[in-house]
Amino acid sequence: MKNAIVGQSGGPTSVINSSLxxxxxxxxxxxxxxxxxxxHGVQGLLQDKYVDLGDYLKSSLDIELLKRTPSSYLGSCxxxxxxxxxxxxxxxxxxxxxxxxxLDIGLFFYIGGNDSMDTINKLAxxxxxxxxxxxxxxxxxxxxxxxxxxxHTPGYGSAAKYIGSVMKEIIRDATVYGTNYVTxxxxxxxxxxxxxxxAALAKSEDCEGVDMICLPEVPFHVDRFVExxxxxxxxxxxxxxxxxEGVKLEDGRYVCxxxxxxxxxxxxxxxxxxGTARFLCNTVAKELKTKTRSIEFSTLQRxxxxxxxxxxxxxxxxVGGAAVKAAAEGHTGEMVALKRISNAPYQCTxxxxxxxEVANLEKKVPLEWVSEDHTQxxxxxxxxxxxxxxxELTPIYVSGLPHHIYLDKA
Amino acid sequence: MKNAIVGQSGGPTSVINSSLxxxxxxxxxxxxxxxxxxxHGVQGLLQDKYVDLGDYLKSSLDIELLKRTPSSYLGSCxxxxxxxxxxxxxxxxxxxxxxxxxLDIGLFFYIGGNDSMDTINKLAxxxxxxxxxxxxxxxxxxxxxxxxxxxHTPGYGSAAKYIGSVMKEIIRDATVYGTNYVTxxxxxxxxxxxxxxxAALAKSEDCEGVDMICLPEVPFHVDRFVExxxxxxxxxxxxxxxxxEGVKLEDGRYVCxxxxxxxxxxxxxxxxxxGTARFLCNTVAKELKTKTRSIEFSTLQRxxxxxxxxxxxxxxxxVGGAAVKAAAEGHTGEMVALKRISNAPYQCTxxxxxxxEVANLEKKVPLEWVSEDHTQxxxxxxxxxxxxxxxELTPIYVSGLPHHIYLDKA
Numbered sequence: 001m002k003n004a005i006v007g008q009s010g011g012p013t014s015v016i017n018s019s020l021x022x023x024x025x026x027x028x029x030x031x032x033x034x035x036x037x038x039x040h041g042v043q044g045l046l047q048d049k050y051v052d053l054g055d056y057l058k059s060s061l062d063i064e065l066l067k068r069t070p071s072s073y074l075g076s077c078x079x080x081x082x083x084x085x086x087x088x089x090x091x092x093x094x095x096x097x098x099x100x101x102x103l104d105i106g107l108f109f110y111i112g113g114n115d116s117m118d119t120i121n122k123l124a125x126x127x128x129x130x131x132x133x134x135x136x137x138x139x140x141x142x143x144x145x146x147x148x149x150x151x152h153t154p155g156y157g158s159a160a161k162y163i164g165s166v167m168k169e170i171i172r173d174a175t176v177y178g179t180n181y182v183t184x185x186x187x188x189x190x191x192x193x194x195x196x197x198x199a200a201l202a203k204s205e206d207c208e209g210v211d212m213i214c215l216p217e218v219p220f221h222v223d224r225f226v227e228x229x230x231x232x233x234x235x236x237x238x239x240x241x242x243x244x245e246g247v248k249l250e251d252g253r254y255v256c257x258x259x260x261x262x263x264x265x266x267x268x269x270x271x272x273x274x275g276t277a278r279f280l281c282n283t284v285a286k287e288l289k290t291k292t293r294s295i296e297f298s299t300l301q302r303x304x305x306x307x308x309x310x311x312x313x314x315x316x317x318x319v320g321g322a323a324v325k326a327a328a329e330g331h332t333g334e335m336v337a338l339k340r341i342s343n344a345p346y347q348c349t350x351x352x353x354x355x356x357e358v359a360n361l362e363k364k365v366p367l368e369w370v371s372e373d374h375t376q377x378x379x380x381x382x383x384x385x386x387x388x389x390x391x392e393l394t395p396i397y398v399s400g401l402p403h404h405i406y407l408d409k410a
Numbered sequence: 411m412k413n414a415i416v417g418q419s420g421g422p423t424s425v426i427n428s429s430l431x432x433x434x435x436x437x438x439x440x441x442x443x444x445x446x447x448x449x450h451g452v453q454g455l456l457q458d459k460y461v462d463l464g465d466y467l468k469s470s471l472d473i474e475l476l477k478r479t480p481s482s483y484l485g486s487c488x489x490x491x492x493x494x495x496x497x498x499x500x501x502x503x504x505x506x507x508x509x510x511x512x513l514d515i516g517l518f519f520y521i522g523g524n525d526s527m528d529t530i531n532k533l534a535x536x537x538x539x540x541x542x543x544x545x546x547x548x549x550x551x552x553x554x555x556x557x558x559x560x561x562h563t564p565g566y567g568s569a570a571k572y573i574g575s576v577m578k579e580i581i582r583d584a585t586v587y588g589t590n591y592v593t594x595x596x597x598x599x600x601x602x603x604x605x606x607x608x609a610a611l612a613k614s615e616d617c618e619g620v621d622m623i624c625l626p627e628v629p630f631h632v633d634r635f636v637e638x639x640x641x642x643x644x645x646x647x648x649x650x651x652x653x654x655e656g657v658k659l660e661d662g663r664y665v666c667x668x669x670x671x672x673x674x675x676x677x678x679x680x681x682x683x684x685g686t687a688r689f690l691c692n693t694v695a696k697e698l699k700t701k702t703r704s705i706e707f708s709t710l711q712r713x714x715x716x717x718x719x720x721x722x723x724x725x726x727x728x729v730g731g732a733a734v735k736a737a738a739e740g741h742t743g744e745m746v747a748l749k750r751i752s753n754a755p756y757q758c759t760x761x762x763x764x765x766x767e768v769a770n771l772e773k774k775v776p777l778e779w780v781s782e783d784h785t786q787x788x789x790x791x792x793x794x795x796x797x798x799x800x801x802e803l804t805p806i807y808v809s810g811l812p813h814h815i816y817l818d819k820a
Binding site: 040044069070071075161164166168170173204205236296299303309389390392397399400401402403404405 | 422449450454479480481482485486487488571574575576578579580582583584585586587588611612614615616617646703705706708709710712713714715716717719796799800801802804807808809810811812813814815816819820
């Protein structure tokens, strides 16, 4: 059997390294002599940056630590390969294929979201065109849960568990003085509200839950929002609201664009969607004369490895293994997807889908899962999300802090 | 033996309810017929709001849940009793004493920080003046760790463990693209930098640690800060900085006051000290043309019960028990303090101090524990803080989320 190579791409998650562990162990089990890891995805590969993972993952303890280490062990990138019909981009493909040949690669795995699947799609098409026998398989991950064809994405369950858990703690904290208090929590998700919806999981026999959930799928009206908060606060002094960073007005503008302070710009020149909760808090404070607090979960929601879902970690590992199986059996240009068999008991298996059904597409929260007044998630969402946050994998604590495995990429 | 009453006051912590459990169980063990709980501290007591804790804490499981429930189970307040020599305030004291007599109270416990100890001080003095035989004992808690006479305060260890753990996760996340990136994390502490200093705990064999720590004890210079960041980023692309919400310029203005956007005002009319990290990120982004991200730990650092330190939970329970012992033995007007016996092995006991040595005073981080260039904590701080974050008390997970015990106070 030839060698394998694996890369990680796009935003990190708490369990993306569990998929790496799944690929690594399955490829070794199936006889790959070397399993290489791209440093910073294909962008690093184009600069000849890779490691032989066998030099770094030497024991079962290393694998256990890898499963518990958040963010991308190999480093990540946000790099799009040139279009295939773009002559000036030919060089990139030729360079990658030459390197893969030199490393005697037969299996190529890319762990990522919809942008990263675009990479697998292009490489698989290029490989087919040039008669390469390398198999290119996509391994899904994203906290956003916005990938098509898969029931859910590895990474989402842990982010949802974090959001549900911390929301319960915030609700306890926010009610402590018994005074009028509006807490607005800003949650990631530019276009899809899966993460914000997870705030609904906080409602339980020991917790009154959040009072309002604002998804990016639902047009946002600032005035109606303030009205709703006012009505809610007339019933109970502490009102806790989960709002997506991506909520938009009917005219398409992001709510955070209404704020007049300086906005950071990200590496791609996109305006950072931050400040939604802060803007809404300022508005509510002015209109309703109540104390407010805005909380941004920021990167914490995607890197809280200490609170990962064991279900999620296990499934992340499984999709890695299933990708190796698929490639070894001759598949290419496909992505492993999770297919739910049943909710009670929760059972889930993997299947393969052509990568073209996934790349660059987005799956949103179905509006039938949202209450008529757009403030709460309905039972179908809870039934969907609840199995994904079940069980824990205890961190390995060293000197009182969760221990990780760390690859110095410099 | 007469009955006991206990209240919680000031900002919540992850382990404040462990002290409540300690008071409750010790008071029952020593024969108190009833242990009452004030709802929302003395402010609630003045409105006749209290419960008989025995009606709510009925099993050992309830106690275990109480130890794992963040925020104040009984509710809290930020209420200061009138000055003793203020004639117009006499009514409040008379009302409290009348209620305490009606409930046949012999022991009065108040769990709180330096403001709350002012309440115990005044009640003890009033009790003495009026010949009451009620014993008033203070039980320390505050994440800020700024109480005098006690080696450290219950609540600090868990907040420090949270900060150290999450900082490690943030550092992993921030290095993932290998690109220029400045992350500034804002940590609570208006005048004392104990919490911000805890970011230093992230440095370990699997983590490069934070690059700079900015305490409120050290005057802040925006220009020099930007210069330092520039120098650091020339060495490594990802720079992670922990900054106290309370950093001040040499002229005494808070750094966050330099930001031009609207500021929230808290329940007491204090300008909320938030936005320091955001302002610094905007400044750095403008000056250094780097991507930046500001993260505020906000209330998460004081309510993350799921990541509490077992050492902290245990000590919080112990100070509660020691308070009952002290009161039962006739002490009044004193606070239980933690006294460290040794670091290796870590040993800690309790002692009593007159409340006047604590009330309204603040303990700051000694500047000898900070490096000469004011960017890092030195070994004495690590030796001081490390024992406080050791060990865990696994949350009791129900439906995938940490379970709490909840008292409906409405």
